[in-house]
Amino acid sequence: MTGYPLPGYCININPNSGWPVYSESEICGVDWLKSHENEHNRIAVFNQWDTIKSRDGLLVAENFYSKDLIPIQTNTTTLYNSYLFLGKYSVDKVEDGEEDVDLQDTLFYNSTLKNSNKIYNSEKSHLYLAE
Numbered sequence: 001m002t003g004y005p006l007p008g009y010c011i012n013i014n015p016n017s018g019w020p021v022y023s024e025s026e027i028c029g030v031d032w033l034k035s036h037e038n039e040h041n042r043i044a045v046f047n048q049w050d051t052i053k054s055r056d057g058l059l060v061a062e063n064f065y066s067k068d069l070i071p072i073q074t075n076t077t078t079l080y081n082s083y084l085f086l087g088k089y090s091v092d093k094v095e096d097g098e099e100d101v102d103l104q105d106t107l108f109y110n111s112t113l114k115n116s117n118k119i120y121n122s123e124k125s126h127l128y129l130a131e
Helices: 024-035 055-060 107-111
Strands: 042-046 069-072 082-086 093-096 099-102 117-122 125-130
Touching: 024 055, 024 082, 024 117, 024 125, 042 055, 055 069, 055 082
Parallel strands: 042 069, 042 082
Antiparallel strands: 082 125, 093 099, 117 125
């Protein structure tokens, strides 16, 4: 209707439906990542399950094969040659088992993320490069 191309992801208008609602900022972050992807850097997302099904993981997997994504958890200590996508919730808090914890209180943050380069920063999404 508006002349804009259709996105490759589902936009959900009702935030109470049980399915993630993504901000324009998060979508722009993934678009930036897609336009800057290369064969030397993999893409990581917080995901505590065997398959990619975290909120951030679902959004990123719309543009990249989920089998190629690196799932990281709060206790992950190493990440090399990878982009890390953080959406609006994981910028501050991440899932650790059954609870949410402050990102800065995690082993991953203290061993890896705080030494990584922030390469993209928008209101509700951040991208880091761990080298």
